[in-house]
Amino acid sequence: MTTLTVDKLEPNMIVSEPVVTKRGQTIVKAGEKLTPQMIAKLTFYKIESATVEDIEEEAPVEEVPEPVQEETPEPKKTKPAQKEKKKEVDLAHPKETVKQSYTQIPYTQRLKASPTFQKFQSDYAINLAFLQKNFDDILAGATCSTDEMLKNCESLFKSKTTIELLNMLGNMRNLEDPVYSHSLNVGLISRVIGKWLKLPLEDVNLLTLAGLLHDIGKTQIPKEILNKPDKLTDEEFATMKTHTTLGKKVLNGKGFDPRILYAALQHHERCDGSGYPRGLEEDEIDDFACIVAIADVYDAMTSARAHRDPLCSFQVISEFEREGLHKFKTKYILTFLEHIANTYNNSRVMLNDAKTGRVVYINKSSLSRPVVQLDSGEIINLADSAYSNIFIKSIL
Structure with missing residues (x-):
């Protein structure tokens, strides 16, 4: 076991002994794994230190020197054609490749x-x-x-x-x-x-x-x-x-x-x-x-x-529009919904048919169903009856 000051604690460390406030309130139980929230809580309650389990370090692997060999001419390596082709594509469009990998991350x-x-x-x-x-x-x-x-x-x-x-x-x-x-x-x-x-x-x-x-x-x-x-x-x-x-x-x-x-x-x-x-x-x-x-x-x-x-914000707006407007004071609910919708104007979104695009215009008469420009370039107005079965499922 090791006692560390709070500023030395890290997430995933396991607490060995209960951490208790001056009033006797248990903040972290023995055996619990620390999270960023727990560490912040300790800071808030002005806890100075905590005892954690020792982290077992792996024994260093002894390096064995390789036998010395006589130098021989190194044969020329040839890369598989498929890998060469992949490298050419990456080099040809380096910016596009980086951009695509970034946007694929949720x-x-x-x-x-x-x-x-x-x-x-x-x-x-x-x-x-x-x-x-x-x-x-x-x-x-x-x-x-x-x-x-x-x-x-x-x-x-x-x-x-x-x-x-x-x-x-x-x-x-x-x-x-x-x-x-x-x-x-x-x-x-x-x-x-x-x-x-x-x-x-x-x-x-x-x-x-x-x-x-x-x-x-x-x-x-x-x-x-x-x-x-x-x-x-x-x-x-x-x-x-x-x-x-x-x-x-x-x-x-x-x-x-x-x-x-x-x-x-x-x-x-x-x-x-x-x-x-x-x-x-x-x-x-x-x-x-x-x-x-x-x-x-x-x-x-x-x-x-x-x-x-x-639910994503546009789905919440839809719920309010469908059955909530008459339940809340008009001036408050309309101000709220208009600002929420406009907050997400120009945001990237995914539709329920898995197509993705960007919100380009908010329809004031139907805040949950804006105009979206798809990644293909097509522009669709979700307020049109032709798209009645399409809605924004998530904000990307």
Whole structure:
């Protein structure tokens, strides 16, 4: 076993002894393999060192000198004709060959390999640990610093465009603690929507907090229901729905702005009265709750589920267009969908028939069905009835 300072720890090292905070909370269990998120968590909790298993080094192979041979004329080597031909092709089109090999790498793989994503992943993990601590403090009746919560969230926005932020959030789905990762995502997406709506900075900050805390009631739901991979029974779903009232109850009396409490209570209400817990209609639902509801649904739809893969942004827009527009406040949902669609204008996409191309024009009357220029050069308008069976399956 070896004890290393946190800055010397590396992913895949195996922890020999439990890592515990000063309050006695176990951060990493013995025998667990370290991940970038775990290392970030240790940094957040100001853990100075951890004991890891020694890495067995392979014994060096003793080099045996080769017998000295008399020099003989080396026969002239002839390469197979097929290899010569391949080399000629590569040399004839070196740029095309490199470009083709790069574009064949999936976008997600390229993104995750980038230093920007790796830094974002580390900052995101620290934010998750901080958010969990905030939840714990609130549940224990202690005060939490909302200024610090906002400061941490803002760090994830630094030097990033909206498309970069959304793409990175879309690739953070394998993290533990789905309640906290979803809450963090909804806080960030709510902040984006607030900026798109040109709200005053004070309201944008308050909206961010409302998104971060909207699901705190889920901490009161039994884990066997919360983490159940299969479809919930009617009784289990009834229990799950209580997280809205439980959330307001947890936040009540802690000094939070009433709009944060309304977001926790009403983020599953719908403007047509089909939501819960009270079946409120449009004028009865708080504006912040309406915005957080949109961010909540968008993050849920772009997340992987046991029964389906995550939907791409154009598929989410299609779902909203098909059955969601009347459920959300018009000015909020249209602003959101238009900005999401325009965010991915000029992006490379794959259609459900496996053809690939680039989005060249967004149809305002049918945001999920833009004009696409295929790699073959053909331009197709997905809004035309001739392409009713064709849709964007993924963003490349």
